[in-house]
Amino acid sequence: MNALRKLGCKQALLPPHERPHIKTLRRLGFAGSDAKILQEAQKKEPWFLLACSSASSMWAANSATFTPSCDSHDGRAHMTPANLTSNFHRSVEAKITEKILKRIFENENLFAVHSPLPEGRYLADEGSANHTRLCRQFGESGLHVFVFSRSAFQSRLEGSHTFPARQTLEASHSIARLHQIDQTHELFIQQNPEAIDLGVFHNDVISTGNQNLFLFHERAFVDTEKVIKCLQEKYAKACRDELNLVEVKAKDVTIKEAIETYLFNSQIVTQNDGSMIMIAPLECRHNSKIHNYLETLVSNKIPSISDIHYLDLFESMQNGGGPACLRCRFVLNEKEIASIKPNIFLNDELYHQLKSWIERHYRDRLTLQDLADPKLLNEGREALDVKFKI
Numbered sequence: 297m298n299a300l301r302k303l304g305c306k307q308a309l310l311p312p313h314e315r316p317h318i319k320t321l322r323r324l325g326f327a328g329s330d331a332k333i334l335q336e337a338q339k340k341e342p343w344f345l346l347a348c349s350s351a352s353s354m355w356a357a358n359s360a361t362f363t364p365s366c367d368s369h370d371g372r373a374h375m376t377p378a379n380l381t382s383n384f385h386r387s388v389e390a391k392i393t394e395k396i397l398k399r400i401f402e403n404e405n406l407f408a409v410h411s412p413l414p415e416g417r418y419l420a421d422e423g424s425a426n427h428t429r430l431c432r433q434f435g436e437s438g439l440h441v442f443v444f445s446r447s448a449f450q451s452r453l454e455g456s457h458t459f460p461a462r463q464t465l466e467a468s469h470s471i472a473r474l475h476q477i478d479q480t481h482e483l484f485i486q487q488n489p490e491a492i493d494l495g496v497f498h499n500d501v502i503s504t505g506n507q508n509l510f511l512f513h514e515r516a517f518v519d520t521e522k523v524i525k526c527l528q529e530k531y532a533k534a535c536r537d538e539l540n541l542v543e544v545k546a547k548d549v550t551i552k553e554a555i556e557t558y559l560f561n562s563q564i565v566t567q568n569d570g571s572m573i574m575i576a577p578l579e580c581r582h583n584s585k586i587h588n589y590l591e592t593l594v595s596n597k598i599p600s601i602s603d604i605h606y607l608d609l610f611e612s613m614q615n616g617g618g619p620a621c622l623r624c625r626f627v628l629n630e631k632e633i634a635s636i637k638p639n640i641f642l643n644d645e646l647y648h649q650l651k652s653w654i655e656r657h658y659r660d661r662l663t664l665q666d667l668a669d670p671k672l673l674n675e676g677r678e679a680l681d682v683k684f685k686i
Contacts, residue, residue: 298647299607300575304568306633307642308400308626309650310356313392314680316349316673320388331670338668347385349667354612355621357500358386358423359393363475364627365406366437367429372408373632374475375401378423379412382462387415403635410474413467418448421467424624425498426487428505432537434566434627439534440477441510441527442468443499443517445487453486454518458493481534483526486518494551500620501555506564506572508535509600511542513554540600548589557586561618564601571602577618581606639684649684657682 297307318330324344326333337345353359363374377393380386390412401407413419426445431438445461447453455461465484472482487499491513496502503512510527517523524541531539544554554560556579563575574593580586590604609618628636639646657679659672666672 297642301642303565303573305565308640309642310359311396313353313389314676316667317388320348330673334668334670345667348388350385352386353389355617356624357425357621359624361424361427361471362626363477366435367477367481369476372406374408376410376471376474377412378421379415381415381420400636400640406632406635413470418464419467419470420462420464422463422498425500426463430505430510430531431507432535435629437481437534439531440482442484443487444468444484445492454489461492462497483530485523488515488518491515491551495555500561502560504560504562504564504620507566508537509540513544513551514546515551557583558618559586561620563619563623572600574601574604575619576604576606577613578606578608579613653682
């Protein structure tokens with residue numbers, strides 16, 4: 297976050313969730329004191345204790361889908377927390393994320409925070425990991441690209457076989473309706489089932505976009521040629537501009553290599569001078585083939601990418617999350633920013649307070665046995681109760 301802030305990208309903090317999540321364990325039938333619940337869960341069904349201890353909410357790309365006020369019919373910014381029903385440990389996050397967003401964006405004249413979509417396989421929603429907003433300038437109307445991996449009702453759409461497809465077309469349609477996006481500013485694209493079966497569980501693992509630039513693998517979508525045509529036509533009508541499409545060929549980068557390095561899970565951000573920088577995981581730097589490809593993008597001045605910044609995100613990468621997984625992009629105007637309490641925006645003071653808070657409250661190591669330790673639960677609660685001086 298601080299690295300991005302230094303590049304001129306305003307950063308806002310989504311607070312961590314309480315873990316282990318005792319309330320969920322109680323819903324599963326574990327009873328008694330908190331300490332007893334932890335011990336019983338570890339003894340009888342440890343997988344539930346593991347799920348309720350997950351720190352996966354750090355992957356903010358799955359927290360919600362956002363639509364700026366310039367794109368909605370009622371002139372409000374809309375957001376819907378993802379229900380994340382495809383994985384139990386992630387579904388625990390949905391209601392908590394909703395509460396956090398309602399606390400941050402509490403001015404209902406400016407913001408509409410919707411509840412997560414109903415639970416169940418028909419409306420499985422994975423948040424902004426499967427959504428990209430393309431635009432000429434951030435404050436202008438844009439094109440919302442929703443990528444789905446299966447349909448609950450349209451059997452003609454082929455699905456994956458090895459790995460489960462998560463995002464449904466019906467969920468994406470529902471989000472677009474809730475956010476009051478005009479049909480001329482939305483596009484629904486199916487993810488390639490072959491890519492899913494190779495391990496591409498979210499669209500942000502195989503494509504990425506920023507403003508008028510869209511970078512994608514040639515095997516990312518079903519019927520790539522048709523997708524390219526639709527993207528160009530829809531963007532031209534919605535944004536009155538030409539879309540810069542960069543199709544990465546399989547001969548240059550295989551899907552396996554893209555997954556191993558998380559090339560497409562990079563963030564592309566715009567600097568104050570209008571040029572773009574790509575924030576890539578260090579794994580892209582260590583892979584000579586990927587590194588050479590990225591250097592070619594810069595040297596060829598492929599739409600405005602002026603530099604590549606490599607960041608060490610080893611712990612996140614080991615669990616399947618690169619730079620793009622760690623962000624949820626919200627486009628806000630000055631009035632909307634002014635309505636939000638300033639203590640969620642990262643500055644020097646908050647940065648140093650957070651570092652001190654982590655060093656004071658976070659253990660430097662954690663074992664499976666520790667998850668059932670009531671002391672760990674209490675330490676987490678004490679950390680979340682700390683009031684920062686802003």
